[in-house]
Amino acid sequence: MPRCCRPLLLAAAALVLSRSAVAQRRFPPDSFTNLKVLPKNIDQRTLLATMRGFAMALGVRCAYCHVAPREDAPLDSIDFAKDDKRTKRAARVMLDMVHHINDEHLADVPERPTPKVEVRCVTCHRGVARPRLLDDELALTLADSGLEAVARRYRDLRQRYYGSGSYDFREIVLTEVARSEARAGRLDNAIGLLNLNAEFNPTSAQIPAALGDVMLQKGDTAAAIAQYRTAVGRDSTFGLARMRLRQLTGGPGRRP
Numbered sequence: 001m002p003r004c005c006r007p008l009l010l011a012a013a014a015l016v017l018s019r020s021a022v023a024q025r026r027f028p029p030d031s032f033t034n035l036k037v038l039p040k041n042i043d044q045r046t047l048l049a050t051m052r053g054f055a056m057a058l059g060v061r062c063a064y065c066h067v068a069p070r071e072d073a074p075l076d077s078i079d080f081a082k083d084d085k086r087t088k089r090a091a092r093v094m095l096d097m098v099h100h101i102n103d104e105h106l107a108d109v110p111e112r113p114t115p116k117v118e119v120r121c122v123t124c125h126r127g128v129a130r131p132r133l134l135d136d137e138l139a140l141t142l143a144d145s146g147l148e149a150v151a152r153r154y155r156d157l158r159q160r161y162y163g164s165g166s167y168d169f170r171e172i173v174l175t176e177v178a179r180s181e182a183r184a185g186r187l188d189n190a191i192g193l194l195n196l197n198a199e200f201n202p203t204s205a206q207i208p209a210a211l212g213d214v215m216l217q218k219g220d221t222a223a224a225i226a227q228y229r230t231a232v233g234r235d236s237t238f239g240l241a242r243m244r245l246r247q248l249t250g251g252p253g254r255r256p
């Protein structure tokens with residue numbers, strides 16, 4: 001070989017080597033080598049449909065559970081058989097749990113009505129990887145990081161998930177978190193949460209009524225009366241708010 005061309009040839013060989021080292025696994029793989037819960041003889045289509053189901057149920061991509069160079073890495077660069085990610089190992093526990101629930105616990109339900117309701121990943125997860133309910137999420141954020149953080153968190157979740165069914169954004173949820181703060185004597189938190197709630201539900205009668213209760217607890221009768229008046233003004237059939245008004249003023253809560 002002429003001297004001049006050796007470096008070129010070496011460079012070309014190195015290129016070929018590095019390309020094959022980076023990726024070029026086949027996707028989908030012809031066989032699965034590390035199934036511990038799913039049946040070992042599962043066919044390719046069923047396995048992939050199951051995996052897509054996992055991703056949908058948790059609102060994540062394949063790389064959430066599988067070792068990959070990046071989150072949006074091409075499928076043929078992912079080593080699906082590896083168990084290095086905690087989330088993949090957690091998903092195995094979940095698979096096992098779902099089998100137990102369906103095959104053992106639910107099978108024992110007395111006179112189980114048909115057609116049966118079966119539990120799936122999405123039954124609990126609803127598009128969220130750690131399926132915490134909204135009230136728990138808010139109470140936790142409040143305890144950890146305070147009122148401003150909880151308002152940011154609520155706006156964030158609402159923006160991202162409204163309409164998806166992942167979280168329950170009905171006004172009652174925030175009102176109940178506020179009431180539980182009031183019961184614990186944290187009145188400023190309760191007022192902050194109710195004001196936040198009112199931003200998204202400007203015609204609610206329940207929210208001013210709940211604010212009225214907090215004002216009473218605070219000993220601010222005038223503010224309480226104003227809130228109950230707003231509540232009754234928005235819903236003239238609101239018995240509880242009318243009753244409170246009657247108790248506090250002896251008057252205008254009465255039906256016309």
Ligand code: HEC
Pocket residue numbers: 029031032033034035036037038039048051052054055058060061062063064065066075080081087088089091092
């Ligand atoms: C929530 C976690 C999770 C997500 C998301 C997920 N997988 Fe999996 N995947 C698993 C688990 C757990 C196993 C092993 C199951 C077992 O041990 O029986 C597995 C196994 C596999 C296997 C078989 C590997 C082998 O050779 O043993 C392939 C292929 C695979 N997944 C592809 C995908 C693809 C493609 C996606 C995205 C559409 C995906 N997975 C999303 C958890 C997940």
Ligand code: HEC
Pocket residue numbers: 054058087088090091094095098119120121122123124125129130131
């Ligand atoms: C009975 C309700 C329920 C069902 C059904 C369920 N999960 Fe979970 N899953 C949970 C809960 C609750 C957590 C959070 C546990 C914690 O971190 O405290 C969780 C956590 C996880 C995690 C870890 C998430 C993280 O980031 O820490 C993965 C992965 C997961 N589940 C996958 C699945 C898959 C896949 C299925 C279906 C095979 C499934 N789950 C079915 C309730 C459920």
